[in-house]
Amino acid sequence: MIDFILARYNYWIVIILMLTGLYIVYSRGNLVKTVIGLNVFQTSVFIFYITLGKVVGGTAPILLGAHSAGHGGPSARGATGGDHGDGHGADGHDTGGHGEDHAADPHQAASSHEAPVHADVQHGTPLTEEEALEVLSGQMSNSLEPNAAGDVSGQSDVPAESLHDFSEIDASNSLTPQMPDTHEPAPVDPGITITPGGHETAADQQAVLDAGHEAMTHAAEVVYSNPLPHVLILTAIVVGVATTAVGLALAVRIREAYGTIEEDALERMDNEAATGSPTGEGGKA
Amino acid sequence: MNIIEQLPVLPVVLPLVAAPICVLLPKGNLPWAFATFISVLTFILSLMLLREVHAVGVIEYQLGNWPSPYGIIYRIDMVSALIITLVSGIAATVFPYAKQSVAREIAHQQTSFFYGMMLITFAGLLGVVATGDAFNVFVFLEISSLSTYTLVAMGARQDRRALTAAFTYLVLGTIGATFFVIGLGLLYAATGTLNMIDLHERLVGMDNKVVRAGFAFIITGFGLKLAMFPLHRWLPDAYTFAPSAVTSFLAATATKVAVYVMLRFVFTVFGFSFVFLDVALTFFIILGLAGMFIASLVAVFRDDVKQMLAYSSVAQIGYMLVGISFATVEGVSAALVHVFNHALMKAALFMAVGAVFYAIGSHRISAFRGLGKTMPFTAACFVVAGLSLVGVPFTGGFVSKYLLIDGAFSAVLDVPSLVIVLMIVASSLLAVAYIGRVVYEMYLAEPVEGVKVDRVPLGMLIPLGFMTAANVYAGLDAEGLTTYARRAADILLGVGMAE
Numbered sequence: 001m002i003d004f005i006l007a008r009y010n011y012w013i014v015i016i017l018m019l020t021g022l023y024i025v026y027s028r029g030n031l032v033k034t035v036i037g038l039n040v041f042q043t044s045v046f047i048f049y050i051t052l053g054k055v056v057g058g059t060a061p062i063l064l065g066a067h068s069a070g071h072g073g074p075s076a077r078g079a080t081g082g083d084h085g086d087g088h089g090a091d092g093h094d095t096g097g098h099g100e101d102h103a104a105d106p107h108q109a110a111s112s113h114e115a116p117v118h119a120d121v122q123h124g125t126p127l128t129e130e131e132a133l134e135v136l137s138g139q140m141s142n143s144l145e146p147n148a149a150g151d152v153s154g155q156s157d158v159p160a161e162s163l164h165d166f167s168e169i170d171a172s173n174s175l176t177p178q179m180p181d182t183h184e185p186a187p188v189d190p191g192i193t194i195t196p197g198g199h200e201t202a203a204d205q206q207a208v209l210d211a212g213h214e215a216m217t218h219a220a221e222v223v224y225s226n227p228l229p230h231v232l233i234l235t236a237i238v239v240g241v242a243t244t245a246v247g248l249a250l251a252v253r254i255r256e257a258y259g260t261i262e263e264d265a266l267e268r269m270d271n272e273a274a275t276g277s278p279t280g281e282g283g284k285a
Numbered sequence: 286m287n288i289i290e291q292l293p294v295l296p297v298v299l300p301l302v303a304a305p306i307c308v309l310l311p312k313g314n315l316p317w318a319f320a321t322f323i324s325v326l327t328f329i330l331s332l333m334l335l336r337e338v339h340a341v342g343v344i345e346y347q348l349g350n351w352p353s354p355y356g357i358i359y360r361i362d363m364v365s366a367l368i369i370t371l372v373s374g375i376a377a378t379v380f381p382y383a384k385q386s387v388a389r390e391i392a393h394q395q396t397s398f399f400y401g402m403m404l405i406t407f408a409g410l411l412g413v414v415a416t417g418d419a420f421n422v423f424v425f426l427e428i429s430s431l432s433t434y435t436l437v438a439m440g441a442r443q444d445r446r447a448l449t450a451a452f453t454y455l456v457l458g459t460i461g462a463t464f465f466v467i468g469l470g471l472l473y474a475a476t477g478t479l480n481m482i483d484l485h486e487r488l489v490g491m492d493n494k495v496v497r498a499g500f501a502f503i504i505t506g507f508g509l510k511l512a513m514f515p516l517h518r519w520l521p522d523a524y525t526f527a528p529s530a531v532t533s534f535l536a537a538t539a540t541k542v543a544v545y546v547m548l549r550f551v552f553t554v555f556g557f558s559f560v561f562l563d564v565a566l567t568f569f570i571i572l573g574l575a576g577m578f579i580a581s582l583v584a585v586f587r588d589d590v591k592q593m594l595a596y597s598s599v600a601q602i603g604y605m606l607v608g609i610s611f612a613t614v615e616g617v618s619a620a621l622v623h624v625f626n627h628a629l630m631k632a633a634l635f636m637a638v639g640a641v642f643y644a645i646g647s648h649r650i651s652a653f654r655g656l657g658k659t660m661p662f663t664a665a666c667f668v669v670a671g672l673s674l675v676g677v678p679f680t681g682g683f684v685s686k687y688l689l690i691d692g693a694f695s696a697v698l699d700v701p702s703l704v705i706v707l708m709i710v711a712s713s714l715l716a717v718a719y720i721g722r723v724v725y726e727m728y729l730a731e732p733v734e735g736v737k738v739d740r741v742p743l744g745m746l747i748p749l750g751f752m753t754a755a756n757v758y759a760g761l762d763a764e765g766l767t768t769y770a771r772r773a774a775d776i777l778l779g780v781g782m783a784e
Contacts, residue, residue, distance in 0.1 A: 041460070251452070
């Protein structure tokens with residue numbers, strides 16, 4: 001039982017944060033606190049998505065082995081993409097320990113969008129299944145759960161049963177993030193690799209392709225986390241920041257117009273404006 | 286570049302790109318002229334799109350040429366083409382109307398921001414409808430919602446309660462959107478895809494707690510966004526205190542787009558193979574009927590006409606939910622026809638209220654006294670649109686209610702058909718009561734002496750008259766719309782029943 005709960009600690013964090021956030025929104029009368037509650041609520045969703053994308057033993061979804069390829073490229077694109085590449089490289093350091101590889105070329109970074117996914121498809125499933133079984137057999141090396149589908153259903157099932165069918169679900173419908181149907185081993189499709197850049201010469205394209213192939217052969221040996229949920233949640237974070245900004249701006253305007261940001265006082269004033277009585281129509285005194 | 290090839294994406298991109306340009310324009314009439322031009326252009330594009338869809342069937346557009354399940358695609362079928370045409374048609378009527386109304390209700394230095402925000406809302410709503418990617422729905426939904434919050438708050442110049450209304454809307458709207466994202470996350474965990482068609486294919490035969498929880502989160506999230514009866518708290522205040530032009534636009538489009546997304550998820554994404562769907566449909570019918578009756582009842586006792594109409598909107602959403610809950614071609618096409626007709630009538634009604642507000646400076650029912658004599662044209666338009674709301678023959682409202690009742694009799698339901706029909710009739714009678722109250726004040730009460738009635742400019746009256754005429758036209762020649770809606774319903778239900 002304890003194992004069952006601990007093994008899914010990240011989901012517990014999500015649930016606790018979610019309910020805390022909602023509770024703050026409903027119970028607090030201060031507008032700023034309401035906005036804070038909304039933020040806590042949204043943060044729980046961010047963590048939920050990040051949990052979905054995590055693959056046990058997987059590194060950050062940055063194409064490894066791009067270092068040499070990046071410098072082999074015919075142009076100085078690496079210079080323009082320097083910040084980008086460095087940032088990603090640092091990520092690799094932290095999470096994967098494969099720090100010697102830097103994705104210094106922006107086009108590498110672009111093609112790495114594709115590569116890790118394929119790596120997942122080909123190698124993710126068997127490996128994480130093993131990992132999952134390890135987790136189940138008690139080796140709780142505080143890694144995040146590999147598979148949300150099995151996991152979430154596991155949470156709500158009877159523990160023993162869910163532990164039992166955990167690996168089953170795992171193998172059947174998980175960890176094949178967005179292209180589970182395409183198991184072809186040669187995913188460096190010229191169209192896909194080049195589209196993000198959009199305007200290279202033929203020579204450049206060839207160089208990128210070569211680099212891509214090289215990187216792919218390397219990448220196939222590495223397990224990556226699923227990049228898509230991270231991308232999605234970046235979008236959601238932007239939306240969350242915008243919502244907070246608008247909410248706080250409204251709070252400022254309300255303060256200017258009413259002189260208070262306490263909901264009770266606001267409601268009293270609004271009721272007075274509507275009906276002439278502080279309690280509103282049919283309200284008890 | 287062939288314009289036909291780019292057609293699915295143009296109605297979304299055009300207002301989205303135009304919005305920042307609009308903000309940069311000098312304040313005054315220029316932003317209005319620009320926004321109106323864009324809205325008309327978008328309307329023309331969507332008419333072309335509708336014709337194209339009518340001829341070809343389904344159009345898919347791959348953004349950035351990324352192939353279907355991996356990249357984001359825009360997928361326009363009859364349903365989306367219909368709603369896109371509706372939204373851009375309403376915009377092309379409301380934007381010309383907005384000029385004088387906004388000049389009176391919004392501070393001069395805010396005009397360019399106002400029209401910029403209107404364009405962003407417009408783009409967001411169109412994007413929600415056009416896209417075939419579930420997460421993209423969320424993004425566009427929030428694009429339109431965030432700009433809507435600011436638009437509602439702009440009513441603060443008339444009444445500071447617009448600010449609190451906007452804040453409530455923001456909190457509830459954000460919770461709704463976040464619920465939707467949670468639901469999407471669960472679906473993604475279960476299927477590994479976000480493309481709607483792909484989602485549907487993978488969800489077939491899948492019925493576990495993850496999918497069910499995802500479904501529940503999505504439906505609740507959109508229930509909040511479309512003001513489904515017990516989740517409607519944000520709507521009346523937001524619509525009451527927003528500037529008139531904003532209310533006319535939102536009442537006719539925002540909730541309709543949310544209804545569209547609900548239809549998409551219920552039928553296209555989940556479909557009939559999803560066992561849990563029945564539970565949701567039962568909920569729809571109960572909440573729809575309750576909303577129809579209770580919200581209408583509340584509307585009868587409102588003294589503010591705008592608020593009365595806002596509550597009536599909640600009730601009308603109930604009709605649409607009931608239509609959806611039949612899950613038959615008749616029911617869903619009735620819901621779609623009602624989406625259309627309700628948009629026309631509410632746009633006309635709120636425009637009429639906006640005209641009264643322009644002339645008298647109030648939208649309380651006392652301001653309507655004797656308007657039949659002092660503002661005959663506006664009063665007449667209000668009456669015609671009001672009759673359409675009630676569902677009198679020869680108006681659009683009659684057609685949709687007729688179809689809905691027809692659908693109720695032909696569907697096999699948990700609730701006896703007769704009860705549903707009686708509820709529809711009862712709710713319509715309540716509509717007679719609240720519209721009748723206003724009509725009584727307008728025609729039978731004497732004008733109040735000494736109230737200054739400003740002349741309403743033609744720029745407002747022509748769109749109002751046009752919208753009212755559209756209501757009558759929808760009642761006289763319902764053939765075209767009904768055929769389109771039926772085809773759309775066929776597509777929606779067909780995707781679900783294919784397996």
